Amino acid sequence: MNLKTLTLALTAQAALTSAAFALDPALPAYRPVGNLSGELKSIGSDTLNHEMELWAAGFKANYPNVKIQIEGKGSATAAPALVAGTAQLGPMSRLMNGEEAEAFEKKYGYKATAIGVAVDALAIYVHKDNPIQCLSEEQLDRIFSTDRKGSGGKSVDTWGDAGLTGEWATHPIAMYGRNTISGTYEFFRQQILYDGNFKEAVKHQAGSEAVVQAVANDKFAIGYSGIGYKTDGVRAIPVSVHYGQKCYNPSSDDTLAGKYPIARLLYIYVNKKPGETLDPVIAEFVKYILSKDGQTQTEKGGYYAINSEISASELQRLDTASSAK
Incomplete structure (x- = not known):
């Protein structure tokens, strides 16, 4: 097998230290932005269910006024929930298939955005x-x-x-x-x-x-x-x-x-309109997951952390840095 998904997504991963479960020291620590409140609903992957719970707990420690509901029955439930607007977060252990991507684009006029959040063997x-x-x-x-x-x-x-x-x-x-x-x-x-x-x-x-x-x-x-x-x-x-x-x-x-x-990247899909920033609560949750704090939770849950280059690339692509200003 050629590891197509993992190879494309993790071209910089070889730069990580060879020590098992060692975080990339260049991953940035998460910096809370002050008072933040709101509600998030996550519907999707069972594979990522433990991770979502760990990330949510860590995030809520910074923002006790944010409520996060998590439902993890399977990746096939993520896309329909994003299309219907019943969830803001769609964890998936695979990329959307053609039918799922087409349904989202037909509804909103643009593609759903996949964020690489962890590595699974x-x-x-x-x-x-x-x-x-x-x-x-x-x-x-x-x-x-x-x-x-x-x-x-x-x-x-x-x-x-x-x-x-x-x-x-x-x-x-x-x-x-x-x-x-x-x-x-x-x-x-x-x-x-x-x-x-x-x-x-x-x-x-x-x-x-x-x-x-x-x-x-x-x-x-x-x-x-x-x-x-x-x-x-x-x-x-x-x-x-x-x-x-x-x-x-x-x-x-x-x-x-x-x-x-048999390795793969794990994802969270979000609804991000091109040219516009994410909702502040979604944006900060993504920033937390991609930070050293979030990736520490990734390894606590038994998966493998992404590195600082992938984290920076995902943040830049999503423009989350400016979304909470």
Whole structure:
């Protein structure tokens, strides 16, 4: 896989220090602007739900008169909410698809604005006792897909088919993933299944946490979910692009270096009319997320921080610096 989304969005990320979970020291600290009040509604990604809660709590510590409501059922709920005006913030774990973008532009006459807010290694989880050392993208396609567009060959149905021996060899692989309104579902389907179809046996879960919990409770299970949902009951295994090639972990080091092959940028969409500044409350919330304070919360939630160059680029593009004046 070529990491198209991550490569385009994170061209400067390699400049980050190699120490795990180390913030870019050049990220600016957030500076409150004084009294600020209002209400924000966020509707969208389940993957970003914990992050939104952490960012909201940190922001409200500066502005106790701001109320923030968060609803995280799936990325597919973000665009309709922005179009309808029932939310000001639309967290998504993928970019809007053509239909979603077209609906927004038809309503408002301009495109919705995507803000890169965090980096995710989409992890492949197995039970903590599973001895599998690595899986390739081709093997994952054969495990999850009925079409096997990206890999061809025989379906991988048992752990023996995946290379395990002994008691594992004859056990069928129990598969877990996200439901169809999830951006994670769509990202995995596009990147690993090459737009193919999931096997009917895949158990689609309503939330990212539910996927990880299901794998933790099933010794012979495999599932995919954001790295921010990792628990002690599962292992996030290394992944290679092709069978026999070097495997890389979904660690901060390998992800930010562009080596872990199933990585993505996470977004918040906003309705910003060209030539006009954002509403002050929205603008300051965005500034907080993109600051050192906000990105500290990003890492607390288990995801990986963007760097100062991306932060500055997003702020300049949104012109948030002048929006609160």
